[in-house]
Amino acid sequence: MAGKDTIVSGMAGRYASALFDLAKEQGAIDAVSADLDVLARLLDESEDLRRLTRSPVFSAEEQEKAIAAVLAKAGIGASTANFVRLVARNRRLFAIEPMIRGFRALVAADKGTMTAEVTVAEPLTDGRRSALAAALKDITGKTVEFDVKVDPKILGGLVVRLGSRMVDASLKTKLNSIKLAMKEVG
Numbered sequence: 001m002a003g004k005d006t007i008v009s010g011m012a013g014r015y016a017s018a019l020f021d022l023a024k025e026q027g028a029i030d031a032v033s034a035d036l037d038v039l040a041r042l043l044d045e046s047e048d049l050r051r052l053t054r055s056p057v058f059s060a061e062e063q064e065k066a067i068a069a070v071l072a073k074a075g076i077g078a079s080t081a082n083f084v085r086l087v088a089r090n091r092r093l094f095a096i097e098p099m100i101r102g103f104r105a106l107v108a109a110d111k112g113t114m115t116a117e118v119t120v121a122e123p124l125t126d127g128r129r130s131a132l133a134a135a136l137k138d139i140t141g142k143t144v145e146f147d148v149k150v151d152p153k154i155l156g157g158l159v160v161r162l163g164s165r166m167v168d169a170s171l172k173t174k175l176n177s178i179k180l181a182m183k184e185v186g
Contacts, residue, residue, distance in 0.1 A: 008102035012095045016102025019083050024110070028079055033107055035080035036100045042074060043097060044149070053093045064088040108145060116146040119159040121171070123150055136162065 008016050023032040043049055052058060052066055067088050071081040087093050108115040116136060118124075124132070129148075136144035144162065156171035 008105055010098075011092065012098035013102045015083075015087060015092065015095070015099045016106060019080075019099070019103055020106040020110075022083070023079065026079060028077075029107055029110070031077050032080050032083075033104070035076045036103055038074050038076060039071075039080070039084065040097070040100050040147075042070065053096055056094075060089055060091050063091075063093050067093065104145075104147070111143075113143040113145055114140055114162060116144050116160055116162040117149065118146045118161075119149045119151050119154060119170075121150070121152050121154050121156050121158075124148055132158075136160070 008014075019032065020029075023029045043053065049070060052063060058066070064085050068081070068085055071084060076084070084093075084096065087096060087099065092099075104115050114136075118132065132146070133144060136146070140162070146160075154170035154172045155175070157169045157174070159170050159173075160167045
């Protein structure tokens with residue numbers, strides 16, 4: 001795929017590109033994407049799993065054995081499981097989340113879509129998800145898929161990252177702006 005280097009870069013990008021090429025060759029892009037979505041959700045939900053992937057205290061063998069058990073229990077397919085075990089064996093498990101994001105970006109580019117990262121204070125309803133998708137399509141002219149992260153710390157509103165652009169329409173940021181403006185006045 002032309003321009004793949006501009007979509008992903010660095011060590012995580014190389015791993016993401018390798019997985020993407022393998023998945024495309026096997027005709028398993030959707031299956032690998034679904035598996036990576038499950039893994040990303042597990043990482044979001046488990047502090048212990050994040051600690052396993054990020055801590056240098058665990059040996060490569062310990063990480064590989066533990067992640068293999070997690071992948072088996074989660075029902076992750078062979079291609080994705082083999083990839084993640086290889087990442088653990090090579091002591092690169094700390095970068096699994098950027099690898100997942102890189103893979104998603106390559107899939108989006110292959111499909112002619114874009115991927116946005118959306119942070120909200122509470123889960124999006126189907127109506128709001130549809131409205132956000134329509135608004136992002138109007139802005140970009142492309143279909144935009146988005147990963148939603150829930151972060152109650154933003155209080156309300158949303159933060160959207162689309163490529164190098166970011167729009168912070170969170171209530172927390174707006175309140176901080178008002179607070180700063182009031183300090184300047186008084």
